[in-house]
Amino acid sequence: MEILALVKRVPATDSKIKVAGDGKSIDPQGIEFVLNPYDEFAVEQALKTKEALGGTVTVLTVGGPESQKELRTCLAMGADKAVLMKHEGPELDAHALATVLAAKIEELHPDLVFCGRQAVDTDDAQVGQRLAALLGWSCLSDAGTFELSDGSWTGTRDIEGGKESVKGSLPAVITCNKGLNEPRYPNLKGIMMAKKKPLEECEVQGAENKETLVALTPPPARPEPAILGEGPEAVAVLMDKLKNEAKVL
């Protein structure tokens, strides 16, 4: 079975994000970049599927040369090969990204594609579904469980207050949610072997954005806390503020 996992390099979730001078990108200075946490579930699921059924796992990303680091991490986790589709400059929108990925996937013709439900930088959560649509494949989004048997898949997706159980045919695109599995750490053997595994590079071609990022706005600074008073006298002031300023009562 040919399995593909799509991954992305993103700022670590505990990074302090600053908007860059252009007002529409982030300042990478002092930020630690990591493999998108949801993509870890995708890579883990790809590896588990390979361990159960055999085959190869390829990891693929679209990004700058620095993304090699995240690809090597996936190789150290156990993926067999990696593909870096080089793209620099403004980030591709979900349509453009799904289009270039679909073209590459036609070439690689995997049976299964796993990706994270969303990348934690833009939180767009569109690429997997768009990709399935472009390819005309089945799709399970937000997978909480996933199983393969006899050429078809079954899985569940967490929905408000319950679960949806879904069945589908192969090939398929599965977008992975937290809880699907427990991603492994790259072990030292894996780290040693990662260097020797193939990492292919190619250029992204013909990508055209349909959307333009206009501006990034950081959340407003939190207002400073104030002490309204002490003891029973403070209650009336607090009630007033809750009713008339915060309007929560």
Added chain:
Amino acid sequence: MNGEEWTNFRLTEEQEMIRDTARKFAEEQLLPQAVDIDLEARFPAETFRQMAELGFLGLPISEEMGGAGMGYFAYCLALEEIAKVCASTALGLEAHISLCTYLIDSFASEEQRRKYVPDLASGEKLGSFGLTEPEAGSDAGGTRTVARRDGDSYVIDGRKAFITNANHAGTFVITARTDSESSTGTKGISAFIVERDTPGFHIEKGETKLGMRGSDWANLVFEGMRVPVENRIGGEGEGFQFFMKTLDAGRVAIGALALGIAEGAYERALRYAQERMAFGKPLAKQQAVAFKLAEMATRIECARHLVYHGCRLKDQGVEAFAKEAAMAKVVASEAATFCADEAIQIHGGYGYTAEYHVERMYRDAKLCEIGEGTSEICRLVISRRILAD
């Protein structure tokens, strides 16, 4: 602050990956239990199994001997990351690798290495190192444990004190006198490998500790313990130098561990100082606090330079690096106690509580000024080297 900012020691891709894996492992697996294992004085045996699976227990040991062959620098980067979060866990790992496994791998015969190192490198067995005695610490020449030759074995009597990993270890390296019971000095001291289930070998509960409470320790008691001659490392009387050379490399690793504590405390203090408001502005904007942070960051960078330099010397195979190793340990361990102390001060009352971690780091840091050569012994080593030149 992290390694990237430090351009003189560029990390290889593998070293970077090991550091990142150790960091992630520490934050996800060690942080949630760090306070509890300290309060309960509980050795996290399951964590050591996890680290063994990842290959950490044989990180710098050669592939031929079942390790990962990643070098001392990569190993120290991992120790640093683990110690940032849980120094107790780092200490158990350090004693296993730097003291026990390295001693056997560096000084034992080919046959002994093949017999013991692979099980240690895989984590099948945990290692422990018994040098200190109730009446012989810095003055190791005062060793009282005696090994009497009897046919093709030795009969060993004596005790070892404050021995890290003792309750959980399967393989021990120990020192004992092979000259005469009444002698003192270092010439008649030999080294032995002792297996846990040897008759006459007892483990006696360790004392309650100030810090490093999640690290295991105990006293070793030998009563007519019979050890085959083939378990002696090197010739009679050669053991002391093996232990001293092992401690040189161990000091670099303790330096890395102390560096991790210093950074862990600093990072917490920095975050707190930027968030906590007093007198209408963040603590970090008050000069009294800003200067503390500046001093902490400076001492951390000093420590990092010396520790990484020590690692490089070790990886380059430089034999005579006792001075540099001692310098790294002194500076890093004193940076750790300083930074942990200041981190508590910056946190104020919160810093005095277990929840904020820095009080644990303060207690843990103190060990680094004592274990594997006190600061005074390190300064003695440094002074002897510079005065001999």
